[in-house]
Amino acid sequence: MFSIYITSFIVGGLICVIGQLLFDVAKLTPAHTLCILVVTGSVLDGLGLYEPLIDFAGTGATIPITSFGNALTHGALAEAEKHGLIGVLTGMFEVTSSGISAAILFGFIASFIFKPKGSV
Amino acid sequence: MVMKGLLTFPSTPSIVATGVTAGPLEKKSAFQAGFDKTYDDERCGLKTNEQGHSKLMEDACMIALSKIDKVPSDADFLVAGDLVNQMTPSSFFATTVGIPYLGMFSACATSVSSLLTAALLTEAGMSKLAIAGSSSQHNAVERQFRYPIEYGAQKGAATQWTVTAAGAAAVAPYQKGLPSIERGTVGRAIDMGMSDPLNMGAAMAPAAADTLKRHLEGHGASASDYDLIMTGDLATVGFSLFKELVKNQGITEFENFSDAGMEFYGNNPDFKAGASGAGCSAAVYFSEVYQKMKDKEYKKVLLIATGALLSPLSFQQGETIPCIAHAVELTMK
Amino acid sequence: MDKEKYAKLEQEISPKAPLLKNVIKAFLVGGTICLIAQFIALFYMTFFDFTERTASNPTVATMIFISMLLTGFGVYKKIGQAGGAGGAVPITGFGNAVVSAAIEHKTEGFVLGVGSNIFKLAGSVIVFGVFSAFLVALIKTILVKMGVVSW
Numbered sequence: 245m246f247s248i249y250i251t252s253f254i255v256g257g258l259i260c261v262i263g264q265l266l267f268d269v270a271k272l273t274p275a276h277t278l279c280i281l282v283v284t285g286s287v288l289d290g291l292g293l294y295e296p297l298i299d300f301a302g303t304g305a306t307i308p309i310t311s312f313g314n315a316l317t318h319g320a321l322a323e324a325e326k327h328g329l330i331g332v333l334t335g336m337f338e339v340t341s342s343g344i345s346a347a348i349l350f351g352f353i354a355s356f357i358f359k360p361k362g363s364v
Numbered sequence: 365m366v367m368k369g370l371l372t373f374p375s376t377p378s379i380v381a382t383g384v385t386a387g388p389l390e391k392k393s394a395f396q397a398g399f400d401k402t403y404d405d406e407r408c409g410l411k412t413n414e415q416g417h418s419k420l421m422e423d424a425c426m427i428a429l430s431k432i433d434k435v436p437s438d439a440d441f442l443v444a445g446d447l448v449n450q451m452t453p454s455s456f457f458a459t460t461v462g463i464p465y466l467g468m469f470s471a472c473a474t475s476v477s478s479l480l481t482a483a484l485l486t487e488a489g490m491s492k493l494a495i496a497g498s499s500s501q502h503n504a505v506e507r508q509f510r511y512p513i514e515y516g517a518q519k520g521a522a523t524q525w526t527v528t529a530a531g532a533a534a535v536a537p538y539q540k541g542l543p544s545i546e547r548g549t550v551g552r553a554i555d556m557g558m559s560d561p562l563n564m565g566a567a568m569a570p571a572a573a574d575t576l577k578r579h580l581e582g583h584g585a586s587a588s589d590y591d592l593i594m595t596g597d598l599a600t601v602g603f604s605l606f607k608e609l610v611k612n613q614g615i616t617e618f619e620n621f622s623d624a625g626m627e628f629y630g631n632n633p634d635f636k637a638g639a640s641g642a643g644c645s646a647a648v649y650f651s652e653v654y655q656k657m658k659d660k661e662y663k664k665v666l667l668i669a670t671g672a673l674l675s676p677l678s679f680q681q682g683e684t685i686p687c688i689a690h691a692v693e694l695t696m697k
Numbered sequence: 698m699d700k701e702k703y704a705k706l707e708q709e710i711s712p713k714a715p716l717l718k719n720v721i722k723a724f725l726v727g728g729t730i731c732l733i734a735q736f737i738a739l740f741y742m743t744f745f746d747f748t749e750r751t752a753s754n755p756t757v758a759t760m761i762f763i764s765m766l767l768t769g770f771g772v773y774k775k776i777g778q779a780g781g782a783g784g785a786v787p788i789t790g791f792g793n794a795v796v797s798a799a800i801e802h803k804t805e806g807f808v809l810g811v812g813s814n815i816f817k818l819a820g821s822v823i824v825f826g827v828f829s830a831f832l833v834a835l836i837k838t839i840l841v842k843m844g845v846v847s848w
Binding site for chain 1: 757802
């Protein structure tokens with residue numbers, strides 16, 4: 245039970261290290277880096293590898309952005325299993341809706357409250 | 365002499381007054397003692413960053429005019445620019461003061477290109493009083509060229525910080541005992557294939573070296589003639605590269621060389637390689653450098669303002685960064 | 698000096714990113730964010746009717762909420778500066794991208810500013826996520842139909 249806290253920290257940290265290498269070694273912008281990670285998560289789920297990673301690392305696998313790609317693919321696959329090809333289209337946001345709706349909601353609310361500040 | 369971008373001003377127009385304003389972070393600047401006015405609020409108490417940007421420039425202009433007991437209607441020309449899209453901060457300020465206005469874009473080299481233009485108008489006898497100036501506001505510029513202000517992108521050591529500052533200079537026919545504009549060199553747009561918008565010093569250094577070379581050779585001067593040769597906003601990385609390039613031109617003594625962007629925030633590591641922005645060189649040239657000339661500490665200085673002529677679009681389309689550097693030579697007789 | 702020679706000189710003089718330091722910081726910051734999320738998941742599992750799997754949704758939403766506060770108070774950009782990818786890769790970085798764009802464009806109004814720019818940075822992640830999910834799911838579905846693989 246407690247080991248999940250250790251694996252979460254380590255796996256989450258390692259995914260970020262891959263991101264940092266893409267920043268510093270491959271000289272990619274943050275946007276390019278995040279897109280690559282999302283696509284990676286999606287492909288890993290297609291290969292059936294991401295769900296075992298979530299079982300192993302908990303939030304270490306669900307919090308990094310790779311999880312977003314995984315969740316999109318997972319939703320699509322689950323619906324495809326039920327309804328065939330059309331499910332690929334309809335199932336995509338089945339799992340990820342909470343992340344996107346939270347981001348839109350909180351982003352919009354933040355714009356009522358906050359102003360950007362050019363501090364160091 | 366009229367040739368290849370080299371300018372001489374036989375009537376030596378004088379800078380009769382200057383005004384410099386700066387934002388809250390700039391109170392920490394190494395040059396802050398020379399600033400006429402600083403604000404506690406980065407938007408100067410106004411609603412948007414762009415309005416604050418306009419206000420900065422307006423106040424700098426009004427301060428310069430008030431020092432010579434003039435009002436905007438006494439001025440013949442306003443030559444000013446900034447970095448925001450179609451230079452709306454400068455244009456809004458131009459509507460407020462109502463001075464006949466030439467918008468000037470040379471990115472961060474606008475301080476010198478506007479000063480040169482004002483001097484040319486004065487030299488031609490078309491202007492008795494011209495205001496030259498440039499400005500930048502951190503939030504307004506960074507949001508356009510980089511990321512939203514609150515976005516947590518990691519800045520590398522070569523990144524520069526856009527200053528919130530404005531500088532204005534009032535140019536009039538020669539007056540005794542004031543710094544005067546003797547010569548100048550209009551830069552060539554130079555592109556050495558640099559494409560990293562987060563390392564603009566490296567992109568701009570070749571333009572500065574080219575303009576220095578052309579100025580010295582064209583006017584038959586040598587680097588040691590000057591008490592100060594100050595580039596605009598190369599910052600630490602760009603300034604090191606600039607020195608390497610200048611060494612190839614046979615100049616080995618760098619005692620009198622300096623860079624406004626590199627010195628602007630002292631050695632504060634929060635600002636990475638140093639300062640940049642159209643307000644950076646203007647704020648330093650028109651405060652510290654101008655004052656030291658008036659105090660006769662400097663008799664002859666060469667100011668080479670540098671600008672990176674990129675746009676967010678050109679960067680996204682994978683283009684390299686064309687750069688410019690304009691030089692002006694000030695003397696104190 | 699030609700472009701090639703200058704590029705070489707620029708490489709020599711421009712400071713290199715301190716790779717090891719950056720990697721360690723990314724690991725620590727990213728790991729810590731995931732660890733915090735694990736505690737939040739524990740909270741949802743203990744006090745609400747969530748399982749280990751279903752707790753992920755409220756956890757993600759909570760992390761984005763925290764990210765909103767940190768972004769608004771100007772803290773997240775410091776986390777991003779210190780942690781690099783450690784701040785950008787977790788879902789809080791996604792939240793930071795959305796929230797920072799939203800508050801940045803408030804001055805252009807809620808419709809033309811906030812509404813149209815909120816996904817200025819995060820949009821590409823959604824587009825690439827959706828497109829790759831579509832391709833992957835499509836390929837897998839076809840392969841299953843052909844009997845090459847099973848669900």
